[in-house]
Amino acid sequence: MRAKVFSLVSIGTLVIVCLSLMISIGLASNVTQGFKASVAIPKGAVVSIKSDGANELEKTTTANDKYVVGVAVESNESLVDVRPKDSDISVAVNGEIEILASTLNGDIKSGDLLIASNLAGIAVKDFPPSPGVKYIAVASAELNDSTSGVKKIDVELNDGTKKQTSVGLIKAKILLGSRQQANKDETAIQSFGRKITGKPVSFVQVVISGAVFFTVVILVGIVLYTSIRNSFVSLGRNPLSKSSIIGSLIRVIIIAMVVLGSGVAVTYAILLI
Numbered sequence: 007m008r009a010k011v012f013s014l015v016s017i018g019t020l021v022i023v024c025l026s027l028m029i030s031i032g033l034a035s036n037v038t039q040g041f042k043a044s045v046a047i048p049k050g051a052v053v054s055i056k057s058d059g060a061n062e063l064e065k066t067t068t069a070n071d072k073y074v075v076g077v078a079v080e081s082n083e084s085l086v087d088v089r090p091k092d093s094d095i096s097v098a099v100n101g102e103i104e105i106l107a108s109t110l111n112g113d114i115k116s117g118d119l120l121i122a123s124n125l126a127g128i129a130v131k132d133f134p135p136s137p138g139v140k141y142i143a144v145a146s147a148e149l150n151d152s153t154s155g156v157k158k159i160d161v162e163l164n165d166g167t168k169k170q171t172s173v174g175l176i177k178a179k180i181l182l183g184s185r186q187q188a189n190k191d192e193t194a195i196q197s198f199g200r201k202i203t204g205k206p207v208s209f210v211q212v213v214i215s216g217a218v219f220f221t222v223v224i225l226v227g228i229v230l231y232t233s234i235r236n237s238f239v240s241l242g243r244n245p246l247s248k249s250s251i252i253g254s255l256i257r258v259i260i261i262a263m264v265v266l267g268s269g270v271a272v273t274y275a276i277l278l279i
Contacts, residue, residue, distance in 0.1 A: 041062070053097055054071060054075060077105050106127060129142050142178075146178050222273075
């Protein structure tokens with residue numbers, strides 16, 4: 007019986023760990039597309055398609071962020087590069103990239119949602135009064151005055167005053183979702199998921215991740231209950247085998263905890279997709 011339990015738990019662990027790795031690799035993979043640009047666009051700049059239909063890129067601001075297509079990257083940074091021969095810039099449309107960001111709306115922390123700003127091509131953390139209509143990305147790192155490589159610049163605000171802000175490249179996961187619609191349609195469950203992941207999540211994601219989590223918990227609970235029960239029965243029948251039985255029980259508990267941890271990892275990965 008114990009051998010069967012070990013086999014089932016081991017297979018379950020392997021499957022969950024493999025799923026975790028596959029999802030993690032998929033999340034980290036970048037897909038880029040090729041575009042034309044009549045102006046120089048630096049790496050990490052947020053870019054939009056021009057509204058005049060010329061199919062050319064320009065740096066994104068709050069005035070044109072509804073046409074945002076992604077973040078400018080080097081062509082060798084992507085897993086898949088869908089780039090026509092006549093294109094001259096690669097734009098990441100998903101995955102984790104480096105993005106130009108600013109502390110204009112305050113210091114950025116990992117998990118903060120990034121939106122367009124009045125600084126062309128430069129993202130800032132989400133700020134409710136902002137007129138931006140799209141989420142650009144979710145930060146994977148911090149940006150503040152002491153972050154390595156940042157440059158401090160003076161920015162003139164709408165009221166005519168000047169403010170010093172730090173600008174630099176930080177890691178972020180591309181999001182490209184509707185900001186207003188996400189805020190309007192977000193349910194309590196989605197809000198809970200967003201607080202966990204630091205990014206908007208769909209209702210389906212929350213439901214699937216919850217189902218996976220509770221399934222893993224139930225399976226682990228059944229395995230632990232069966233193992234503990236059988237261990238006590240075995241002790242009653244053969245007290246002299248106490249050390250062997252307890253050792254086997256401890257191993258089952260350790261493996262069960264590994265399965266539970268892997269299940270939590272898969273649950274979190276589903277929310278991050």
